[in-house]
Amino acid sequence: MKHNFDEIIDRRVSECKKYEPAYPKDVIPMWIADTDFAVPDEIANAIAERAKHPCYGYPVESFEFEKSAAGWEKKRFGWDVKPEWVKYSNGVLPFFVYAIRAFAYPGDKVLFQSPVYPPFYAITRNNGCHIVTNPLVQDEDGKYQIDFEDLEDKLKDPRVKLFFLCNPHNPVMRSYSLEELTKIGDLCLKHHVLVISDEIHCDLVYKGHKHIPFASISEKFADNSMVLINPSKTFNIAGFRTGAAIIPNEQLRNKIQTMIEDNKNYGRTIFGMLSFITAYNECEYYADEMIEYLEENQQYTVDFIKERIPRIKLADPEATYLLWLDCRDLKLSQPELTKFFFEKAKLGLNDGSTFGSEGIGFMRMNIACPKATLVEALNRLEKAVNELN
Numbered sequence: 001m002k003h004n005f006d007e008i009i010d011r012r013v014s015e016c017k018k019y020e021p022a023y024p025k026d027v028i029p030m031w032i033a034d035t036d037f038a039v040p041d042e043i044a045n046a047i048a049e050r051a052k053h054p055c056y057g058y059p060v061e062s063f064e065f066e067k068s069a070a071g072w073e074k075k076r077f078g079w080d081v082k083p084e085w086v087k088y089s090n091g092v093l094p095f096f097v098y099a100i101r102a103f104a105y106p107g108d109k110v111l112f113q114s115p116v117y118p119p120f121y122a123i124t125r126n127n128g129c130h131i132v133t134n135p136l137v138q139d140e141d142g143k144y145q146i147d148f149e150d151l152e153d154k155l156k157d158p159r160v161k162l163f164f165l166c167n168p169h170n171p172v173m174r175s176y177s178l179e180e181l182t183k184i185g186d187l188c189l190k191h192h193v194l195v196i197s198d199e200i201h202c203d204l205v206y207k208g209h210k211h212i213p214f215a216s217i218s219e220k221f222a223d224n225s226m227v228l229i230n231p232s233k234t235f236n237i238a239g240f241r242t243g244a245a246i247i248p249n250e251q252l253r254n255k256i257q258t259m260i261e262d263n264k265n266y267g268r269t270i271f272g273m274l275s276f277i278t279a280y281n282e283c284e285y286y287a288d289e290m291i292e293y294l295e296e297n298q299q300y301t302v303d304f305i306k307e308r309i310p311r312i313k314l315a316d317p318e319a320t321y322l323l324w325l326d327c328r329d330l331k332l333s334q335p336e337l338t339k340f341f342f343e344k345a346k347l348g349l350n351d352g353s354t355f356g357s358e359g360i361g362f363m364r365m366n367i368a369c370p371k372a373t374l375v376e377a378l379n380r381l382e383k384a385v386n387e388l389n
């Protein structure tokens with residue numbers, strides 16, 4: 001490999017949230033969704049080079065940002081995106097806020113599939129809408145399936161205006177199939193519900209699965225959706241605060257543009273632009289290598305847990321570096337479970353209940369770390385579970 005993903009980097013000295021100063025030194029942090037890998041050299045070099053110039057005033061809004069996002073969708077997923085469809089924000093989350101404000105009235109409802117990334121709940125609630133969930137259901141292999149009957153029932157409610165799709169789905173590790181996405185899209189069209197497709201984990205899909213941008217499926221879907229992307233997860237550049245929405249429908253796009261302007265959220269950052277464009281234009285090799293590395297990490301984790309910690313269940317991950325551990329057999333309450341991981345196993349994972357009530361009994365483990373760190377973490381977990389009772 002060109003990039004060394006085995007390198008152990010001391011992140012405690014870098015003001016990062018995962019290893020914030022108060023974080024106990026004997027706990028391995030495996031929570032927030034960034035990686036412990038160095039960025040590609042191309043990004044580090046571009047930043048260092050630009051940093052040498054001593055003026056950091058307002059940057060020009062070059063069209064390179066839009067072109068690089070469109071280029072990535074084409075080369076990775078075969079989707080023809082016109083650069084004009086691309087909008088900038090300082091992260092993908094602001095686009096959810098704009099979508100609610102632009103396309104729903106206070107008191108309307110937003111639908112999504114739980115358990116899910118916690119800000120889906122907070123953004124909906126804090127922007128005056130009610131939450132409606134279409135809980136995902138585990139099959140006998142622990143794989144989460146969509147309950148389409150329930151989905152349609154919920155979509156029928158005329159107050160449901162938006163469907164927040166998370167594909168790949170954080171935290172349940174699903175990469176939805178063409179058939180599933182088509183069913184979702186058809187139902188949303190039938191019931192006049194706009195789809196906001198969060199595809200921030202699109203590059204992190206394992207062998208045997210394929211990411212399909214929602215709006216690439218048909219013109220009708222493209223007309224009724226916006227797709228959110230960000231190289232931040234793949235290239236470990238979340239700290240630069242970038243994000244892009246791809247909005248093929250001109251009317252929708254203009255409404256979102258109004259929101260961006262009303263919120264004065266068009267100011268771009270020099271280093272954000274540079275990292276975003278460099279990642280998408282020059283670092284395809286890194287995305288390929290990282291998923292290969294993660295494939296090994298996830299396979300190691302799946303095998304280890306199956307063989308050595310059978311009281312914890314882990315379905316076969318289809319996507320993301322965030323593994324969803326079913327710890328219900330440990331028979332601990334949620335506060336006991338989080339305490340057990342932190343204090344006994346000395347591992348800092350995300351509490352599953354923060355993803356919705358369906359997450360009670362679960363913990364989310366970030367495996368985007370060098371293999372040596374993962375091996376140590378799993379050994380600690382095995383030992384702690386064996387000592388449990």
Ligand SMILES: Cc1ncc(COP(=O)(O)O)c(C=O)c1O
Pocket residue numbers: 033090091092093094117166170198200201230232238242243
């Ligand atoms: C599904 C999902 N959407 C959005 C985000 C955050 O996006 P941003 O930092 O671009 O706002 C995350 C981060 O973990 C995520 O997992």
